[in-house]
Amino acid sequence: EAGVTQSPRYAVLQEGQAVSFWCDPISGHDTLYWYQQPRDQGPQLLVYFRDEAVIDNSQLPSDRFSAVRPKGTNSTLKIQSAKQGDTATYLCASSSGTTNTEVFFGKGTRLTVV
Amino acid sequence: GQQVKQSSPSLTVQEGGIxxxxxxxxxxxxxxxxxxxxxxxxxxxxLISVRSNVDKREDGRLTVFLNKSGKHxxxxxxxxxxxxxxxxxxxxxxNTGYQNFYFGKGTSLTVIP
Incomplete structure (x- = not known):
């Protein structure tokens, strides 16, 4: 079974630039999460979806961050006008929400904003 | 506010200890x-997970203890x-309808030989 796939693995931006991260969850998993993990900290939930619907995006900085999952499968997280404080690893994860089983993580995208 | 908290950012233990x-x-x-x-x-x-209908789960050297009244x-x-x-x-x-899942900030464990 393929795991959660994310791309790119690394990104380096200057402040003010935009970037998009892509995630392909495990097939059949209806719940998809995006987490931000600053260095030496735990993952902090940004947004999660059940199928194509946003369930909770209260922690997503709405002025510069956006996330979509239009067909309930792959998802894209976009940062407009990146700031140095956005430097972190962005983790995508998925689970089968109906059975509340393990949350599986992708390898993440490490973003550095200079 | 933070939903899940780990109060100790780091822990050092001697090899063989708990x-x-x-x-x-x-x-x-x-x-x-x-x-x-x-x-x-x-x-x-x-590593290991537990549901709220039990207060303890063991798996090899790992044990999770759950104290629901203390939310710990x-x-x-x-x-x-x-x-x-x-x-x-x-x-x-x-898993009440929609699943949400929150992490603590982590505890860095160092086991000294």
């Missing part, structure tokens, strides 16, 4: 509790080994 990692949570609707292990430059991987759970690692050195993340969530 490592005890603690986690507190805010939402008494949470019914699923887990510990993840994270090595540098790797994504978190699940812990991970005990017996016979700690240097290869246990890593960051340990606790997580809690709910």
């Amino acid at each position: 490592s005890i990692l603690n986690c507190d949570y805010e939402n008494d609707m949470f019914d699923y509790f887990a510990w993840y292990k994270k090595y540098p430059d790797n994504s978190p991987t699940l 759970f812990s991970l005990h690692i017996t016979a700690s080994q240097p290869e246990d050195t890593a960051v340990y993340l606790c997580a809690a969530g709910s």
Whole structure:
């Protein structure tokens, strides 16, 4: 079974630039999460979806961050006008929400904003 | 506010000793509790999880204790080994309709040979 796939693995931006991260969850998993993990900290939930619907995006900085999952499968997280404080690893994860089983993580995208 | 909290950012234990990692949570609707292990430059991987209908679960050297009234759970690692050195993340969530899942900031465990 393929795991959660994310791309790119690394990104380096200057402040003010935009970037998009892509995630392909495990097939059949209806719940998809995006987490931000600053260095030496735990993952902090940004947004999660059940199928194509946003369930909770209260922690997503709405002025510069956006996330979509239009067909309930792959998802894209976009940062407009990146700031140095956005430097972190962005983790995508998925689970089968109906059975509340393990949350599986992708390898993440490490973003550095200079 | 932070839904899940790990009050100790770091812990050092002698090889062979017991490592005890603690986690507190805010939402008494949470019914699923887990510990993840994270090595540098790797994504978190699940170690052990427990549902709210039990207060203890053992798996080899790992034991999770759940105290629902205190909104607290812990991970005990017996016979700690240097290869246990890593960051340990606790997580809690709910499956009431829609699943949400929140992590603590992590405890960095160092096991000294």
